[in-house]
Each structure stands twice: as C-alpha cells, then as structure tokens.
Amino acid sequence: MREVAEAAGVSIATVSFVVNNTKPVTPETRQRIERAMAELGFRPNVVARALASRRTRILALATPFSRLWLGAATREFIIGAATAAKEARHHLVIWPVGNDGDELVTLVGQKLVDGVLLMSVALDDPRVEALRGLDTPFTLIGRTRDVTGLHYVDIDIAASMRVAMDHLVDLGHRHIAFVNGDRDEEGVAGFGPYVRSEQAYRELAGERGIDPVVLYCRSNVASGRETARELLALAPRTTAVIVQDEAGAAGLVAELKRLDRAVPDRMSVLSMLSSADFAEMWDPPLTTISTPGLELGRLAVEALLQQLDGRPPVSAALRTGVLVPGGTTGRVPAGTAGPGRSAARRRT
Amino acid sequence: MREVAEAAGVSIATVSFVVNNTKPVTPETRQRIERAMAELGFRPNVVARALASRRTRILALATPFSRLWLGAATREFIIGAATAAKEARHHLVIWPVGNDGDELVTLVGQKLVDGVLLMSVALDDPRVEALRGLDTPFTLIGRTRDVTGLHYVDIDIAASMRVAMDHLVDLGHRHIAFVNGDRDEEGVAGFGPYVRSEQAYRELAGERGIDPVVLYCRSNVASGRETARELLALAPRTTAVIVQDEAGAAGLVAELKRLDRAVPDRMSVLSMLSSADFAEMWDPPLTTISTPGLELGRLAVEALLQQLDGRPPVSAALRTGVLVPGGTTGRVPAGTAGPGRSAARRRT
DNA sequence: TTGAAAGCGCTAACAG
DNA sequence: CTGTTAGCGCTTTCAA
Numbered sequence: 001m002r003e004v005a006e007a008a009g010v011s012i013a014t015v016s017f018v019v020n021n022t023k024p025v026t027p028e029t030r031q032r033i034e035r036a037m038a039e040l041g042f043r044p045n046v047v048a049r050a051l052a053s054r055r056t057r058i059l060a061l062a063t064p065f066s067r068l069w070l071g072a073a074t075r076e077f078i079i080g081a082a083t084a085a086k087e088a089r090h091h092l093v094i095w096p097v098g099n100d101g102d103e104l105v106t107l108v109g110q111k112l113v114d115g116v117l118l119m120s121v122a123l124d125d126p127r128v129e130a131l132r133g134l135d136t137p138f139t140l141i142g143r144t145r146d147v148t149g150l151h152y153v154d155i156d157i158a159a160s161m162r163v164a165m166d167h168l169v170d171l172g173h174r175h176i177a178f179v180n181g182d183r184d185e186e187g188v189a190g191f192g193p194y195v196r197s198e199q200a201y202r203e204l205a206g207e208r209g210i211d212p213v214v215l216y217c218r219s220n221v222a223s224g225r226e227t228a229r230e231l232l233a234l235a236p237r238t239t240a241v242i243v244q245d246e247a248g249a250a251g252l253v254a255e256l257k258r259l260d261r262a263v264p265d266r267m268s269v270l271s272m273l274s275s276a277d278f279a280e281m282w283d284p285p286l287t288t289i290s291t292p293g294l295e296l297g298r299l300a301v302e303a304l305l306q307q308l309d310g311r312p313p314v315s316a317a318l319r320t321g322v323l324v325p326g327g328t329t330g331r332v333p334a335g336t337a338g339p340g341r342s343a344a345r346r347r348t
Numbered sequence: 349m350r351e352v353a354e355a356a357g358v359s360i361a362t363v364s365f366v367v368n369n370t371k372p373v374t375p376e377t378r379q380r381i382e383r384a385m386a387e388l389g390f391r392p393n394v395v396a397r398a399l400a401s402r403r404t405r406i407l408a409l410a411t412p413f414s415r416l417w418l419g420a421a422t423r424e425f426i427i428g429a430a431t432a433a434k435e436a437r438h439h440l441v442i443w444p445v446g447n448d449g450d451e452l453v454t455l456v457g458q459k460l461v462d463g464v465l466l467m468s469v470a471l472d473d474p475r476v477e478a479l480r481g482l483d484t485p486f487t488l489i490g491r492t493r494d495v496t497g498l499h500y501v502d503i504d505i506a507a508s509m510r511v512a513m514d515h516l517v518d519l520g521h522r523h524i525a526f527v528n529g530d531r532d533e534e535g536v537a538g539f540g541p542y543v544r545s546e547q548a549y550r551e552l553a554g555e556r557g558i559d560p561v562v563l564y565c566r567s568n569v570a571s572g573r574e575t576a577r578e579l580l581a582l583a584p585r586t587t588a589v590i591v592q593d594e595a596g597a598a599g600l601v602a603e604l605k606r607l608d609r610a611v612p613d614r615m616s617v618l619s620m621l622s623s624a625d626f627a628e629m630w631d632p633p634l635t636t637i638s639t640p641g642l643e644l645g646r647l648a649v650e651a652l653l654q655q656l657d658g659r660p661p662v663s664a665a666l667r668t669g670v671l672v673p674g675g676t677t678g679r680v681p682a683g684t685a686g687p688g689r690s691a692a693r694r695r696t
Numbered sequence: 697t698t699g700a701a702a703g704c705g706c707t708a709a710c711a712g
Numbered sequence: 713c714t715g716t717t718a719g720c721g722c723t724t725t726c727a728a
Contacts, residue, residue: 358714358715359714359715359716360715361714361715361716361717362713362714362715365713365714371713371714372713373713373714374713374714377713377714396720398720399720399721399722400719400720401720402720459721
C-alpha cells in the first residue's frame with residue numbers, strides 16, 4: 001500500500017480512502033491511484049484491515065456435527081449462508097461446536113468473527129445464554145423458547161405441519177399418526193423442530209377431531225421398521241403417517257410394505273422437511289414438505305449483517321415448507337376411513 | 349495484554365512468551381502471568397496475532413456449489429476437514445468458488461488464509477494453475493492429470509473399481525455395465541473421478557474378458573430411468589450395473605423393476621462411492637462402495653498443515669472405498685451368464 | 697481534498 | 713530468563 005502511495009504520488013491515507021470509498025477524492029487522484037494499484041497488483045491485506053478497523057468481515061456458522069447434520073435442511077443452510085456471505089463480501093467459517101457454551105465463548109473471544117450464526121438451536125440452549133453475555137452479534141437459525149431480544153430465522157413448523165395435515169385430510173384421511181425423532185438420540189431432546197412439530201400436530205389433530213397418535217423413531221432404518229410394527233399394533237386403523245426423519249421414513253415404508261400395508265395404496269406416508277432432491281430418489285417418490293433451508297441460510301446472514309451495520313434488523317423471519325407431492329400419499333383406502341377413536345399413544 | 353503484563357508485573361513480551369509457549373519462562377513468573385490472565389479473563393486477539401506473526405491459522409476449503417455438492421463424498425470431506433482443523437486449532441472457511449482461477453487468486457491475495465484445500469478438482473484445473481503461481485500452500489482433494497510438485501489426497505478410484513468388479517464377478521456376473529456421469533452436466537466433464545473410473549472400468553473389463561458397456565446418466569432420477577431403458581436396448585444380456593450417481597441409481601433401479609428386470613433377482617446394481625448411511629435407506633439396501641471422504645478430509649488438512657509447518661509433507665495419499673454389501677446385488681440369474689460379446693456402447 | 701500521525705493488539709528480534 | 717523496541721499493513725481522527 002505504501003508502494004501504491006508512492007507510485008501515485010499521494011499519501012497512504014489517500015490510498016485507503018479510495019480503496020474503501022470512505023472519503024471524497026478528486027477523480028484525477030483516484031485515477032492515478034487506481035492505475036498504480038492495478039500495475040502493482042495491489043491486494044488489500046484483510047488481516048491488517050481487520051485489526052485497524054475492528055471489523056474482520058468474517059461470520060461464523062456454529063453447528064454441531066451430529067448425525068442430524070447430514071440432513072437436508074443443514075446442507076441447505078450452509079449453501080444459503082455461504083452464498084449470501086460471499087455476495088456481501090464476507091467470509092464464512094465453520095465452527096463445529098457442541099452444546100458447549102464455553103467453547104463458543106472461547107472462539108468468540110478470539111475476536112476473529114464479527115458475528116455468529118447459530119444452528120441447531122435447542123429450546124433452552126446454553127450457547128444462546130453464553131452468547132448473550134458477549135458483545136458479538138448473533139442470529140439463530142431456529143429459536144429458543146424465549147426469544148425476547150434475540151434475532152432469528154426459522155422454519156414455521158406449525159404452518160408446515162398444517163400444510164402436511166391439510167394435504168392428508170384433503171385426501172380423506174382421518175387417522176393420521178405422527179412419527180417424531182426419538183429424544184434419546186443425540187441432538188433431539190429439546191431441539192426446537194421436534195418439540196414444536198409434535199405440539200403443532202397435537203393441536204391440529206385436536207382442531208380436526210383426529211385422535212393423536214405419536215410414535216418416536218431414531219434416525220436409522222431399523223428404527224423406522226420397528227416404528228411401523230408399533231404403529232400397526234397400537235393404532236391399526238391409521239391410514240396416513242407424517243414422519244420427521246428421512247431414514248426413519250425409509251424403514252417405515254419398507255416395513256409397511258412387508259406387513260402388507262404397502263405405500264401408498266394401503267398407507268400414506270409424508271416426510272416433513274426433507275429436500276425435494278432427496279424425495280425424488282424414492283420409488284415411488286416421497287411426498288414431502290420441503291425445507292426452506294436455502295432461504296433461511298440467506299436470511300440469517302442478512303439479518304446478521306443488518307445488526308452489524310447498525311441497520312434496523314429484521315429480528316424474526318419464519319418460512320413455511322412447501323408441499324412437494326410425490327407418490328407415497330394417496331386417497332384413503334375405501335373401508336378404512338370414517339370416525340372412530342383409538343387411544344394408542346406412547347409416552348404422553 | 350498490557351493489563352495482564354501490568355497485573356503480573358512483567359513486560360508484555362513475557363506475556364506473549366507464555367501465551368505462545370515460545371520461550372522459556374520461570375515457573376513462578378509463568379504462574380503469576382497465568383493467574384493474571386485468568387483473573388482478567390484475557391483472550392488473545394487472533395487478528396492482531398495473525399498480523400504480527402503472518403500466520404492466521406485459518407484454512408480455506410475452496411469448493412464449487414454445484415449439484416454434485418450434495419453428494420456423500422463432499423459432505424464427508426467437510427466434516428472431516430472441519431474436525432481436523434479444529435483439533436489442530438485452526439479455523440476453516442468455506443469458499444464457494446467455481447472453476448474460476450481469478451476468483452481464487454483474489455481470495456488468496458487477501459492473505460486471510462494460510463493454506464487452501466481445493467475440492468472437486470478437474471484433470472486440468474485452472475484453479476490449480478492459478479494457485480501454483482502464488483505462495484500460499486495448497487492441497488488437492490482429488491488430483492489433476494499431472495501432479496508433479498503437488499500435494500493431494502484422493503480416492504483410489506482404480507482400486508475402488510476393482511473392489512466393485514471383484515464383488516460382481518464373484519457373484520458370477522460376466523456382463524457388467526458401467527453408468528458414468530454425463531459429461532454435459534455441470535462439473536462432470538474432466539472431473540477426475542468420472543474420467544478415472546471409466547478408464548478403470550475399461551481396463552478391468554479387459555483383464556477379465558468382459559465386454560465393456562458404458563452409458564452416461566445425469567444426476568437425476570429421470571435420467572436414471574432413461575438409462576435403464578437404453579441399457580436393456582443396447583446390452584440386454586447385462587446382468588449387473590455399476591453406477592456412479594445416487595439419483596441415477598435410484599432411477600435405474602425403479603425403471604428396471606418396471607421393465608421386469610427387478611433388482612437384485614434379475615439385475616444387480618452397485619453404487620460407487622456413496623455413503624453407507626444413504627445406501628441403507630433403500631429397500632432393499634443399496635450395495636455400495638462407500639466413500640472414504642471423512643478420512644480424506646482429515647488427511648488433506650494434515651497434509652496442508654505439514655506444508656505450513658515446514659515438516660516433511662505427505663505429498664500423496666490415496667484411499668480405497670470399502671464394499672458395503674446391500675440387497676441390490678446378487679448371484680447372476682441362471683441361464684443368463686456365460687460368455688458372449690455384445691458390442692453395445694454409447695460415445696466411444 | 698489531502699496528509700501526518702497515532703494506533704489496532706500482538707510477535708519477534710535483539711539486547712541485557 | 714526478561715525487557716525494549718520496532719514493526720505487521722491498514723484505518724481513522726485531526727489538522728492543514
């Protein structure tokens with residue numbers, strides 16, 4: 001930069017002004033400087049700039065690397081966030097942090113990043129409390145129970161569940177079960193989407209006079225199969241199932257077929273918040289409520305940058321999943337519909 | 349840091365020595381300093397440190413965000429690399445860069461990162477040439493045609509293909525086709541794994557007296573279906589297929605079933621370099637050669653850090669995929685085996 | 697509109 | 713073993 005200044009016959013400060021467009025500079029001076037920069041192949045050193053300006057232009061995406069990390073929503077978040085960050089000329093670092101608030105405090109304390117995106121937020125998340133105590137802005141992807149004073153973007157679980165239920169009810173189903181993640185699995189207990197979706201399911205079932213049946217399934221195929229057997233044992237009149245997990249859905253569909261309740265003819269299956277790409281790979285294609293992950297990733301970055309720039313920040317943004325019709329849901333089979341209540345349920 | 353020095357009654361330099369363990373310090377002095385740090389909650393500022401030491405301890409993972417990014421291998425690379433980076437107390441930034449060498453040069457020129465991991469490397473990759481001209485160390489995940497002077501980790505495609513072929517041959521198959529990615533698709537043309545796997549397939553087929561049949565399929569289900577029809581039209585005696593792409597495999601299996609060549613009884617299907625988690629979701633489970641992505645991610649980071657530390661670097665590491673037996677491959681159906689050559693082939 | 701100068705918070709010779 | 717000091721490359725008052 002000093003070289004550029006010399007070559008252009010100006011001071012180093014003036015060079016800084018044109019590089020950052022931070023003060024008015026005569027067109028001619030600007031020209032000379034720009035030419036010098038081009039000739040010398042000048043590239044501003046972001047580290048020095050960061051030290052001087054207290055702005056690194058680096059954002060962190062803090063996320064646990066659990067099994068659930070493999071899901072569609074996560075992947076989309078990352079792509080969305082990384083793309084948005086790039087467009088805003090920021091860098092994105094990945095921080096694999098568990099539920100450990102202390103670890104996050106240490107990382108933030110390094111002052112490497114201007115802001116943090118926090119993924120896989122639990123209803124009561126120690127990381128959120130940890131971040132609250134620091135002066136680094138952050139945005140949640142997901143949300144805690146109490147969101148006062150927080151900025152977040154999230155899937156509108158209730159609305160997404162409503163889309164799912166409506167689809168099934170429109171097809172004539174009246175016995176609709178819900179298969180949730182198993183709270184014994186890492187990352188599931190207290191994780192917002194699991195809690196909220198079950199709650200939404202129960203409320204909607206109540207509204208529609210559907211007897212709620214909730215089962216719990218781990219994120220693997222064997223567990224999905226087991227869940228299918230449980231379902232038929234506990235609530236044999238069920239004609240449609242809403243599942244949270246892709247692997248679970250796979251096991252469920254496979255086992256239902258084996259138990260002579262082939263999908264979609266003798267049972268409808270709908271997967272919550274998968275990706276359309278993934279759903280298409282099934283035979284028949286999986287009916288799903290697709291995750292708005294890409295958009296949420298973008299929104300999260302935008303919300304964070306607004307905070308950083310002191311702009312009026314969007315403190316909350318919810319997006320609803322979209323129904324992607326596939327071949328695993330169909331009209332309710334004749335003779336199995338109609339009212340009637342079973343009391344089956346596990347763990348109330 | 350100055351405060352710490354004052355509190356401990358030493359100079360700021362001494363504090364630096366204990367923080368970085370860079371010079372011998374009397375145990376007592378060290379103690380005093382450490383106590384002062386703890387009391388004041390001192391956290392070294394990594395930006396300042398980076399500027400002074402010319403070492404940011406940040407690594408970049410440069411990768412295109414194409415459709416192929418959704419694959420199993422990519423995901424595993426990231427997890428492996430991020431985890432290894434963290435263990436080595438480094439940060440990992442994600443750079444979504446296309447095939448554009450210039451963009452990479454700009455990013456590297458910012459001097460934000462100490463080294464670069466380059467993913468999705470093509471045989472002739474402009475980004476590699478671009479990086480060669482700079483003084484920032486880099487490691488390839490994948491490799492170019494000419495690897496002299498380069499450091500890389502990669503899947504041993506030839507060996508992995510051999511595992512696949514051996515599995516099928518052991519089951520009695522003699523008519524084994526290969527479905528490769530379609531070079532018209534973004535990111536496929538000139539992409540190492542596609543080129544090398546086809547080459548390996550042809551060589552192995554030659555060795556075993558198998559008449560090579562190669563088809564090309566885009567990364568979506570419809571294309572997989574189409575490929576199934578082509579396959580039966582071109583090489584009806586085929587009893588087993590090796591596929592590169594997961595979505596393609598899905599379409600292939602579905603369409604084969606429709607065409608009365610149900611998998612695995614009337615056709616075996618094996619997927620190259622998927623993940624075991626994913627393969628398990630199929631019904632029957634997909635037989636696959638699992639990708640060693642996790643390990644490669646780790647190895648890449650290690651190789652890069654070795655370069656950075658001036659340690660003798662591992663310049664090349666290859667890892668072979670492992671056979672994960674599933675339900676989509678089986679013994680060759682009676683009456684369809686035996687020698688015989690068809691000449692079918694697309695695009696030679 | 698431009699320049700001088702004081703840092704940003706830390707590292708790394710070098711000297712003691 | 714510890715302290716002094718000169719930067720790292722840029723931003724940002726403040727003054728001209």
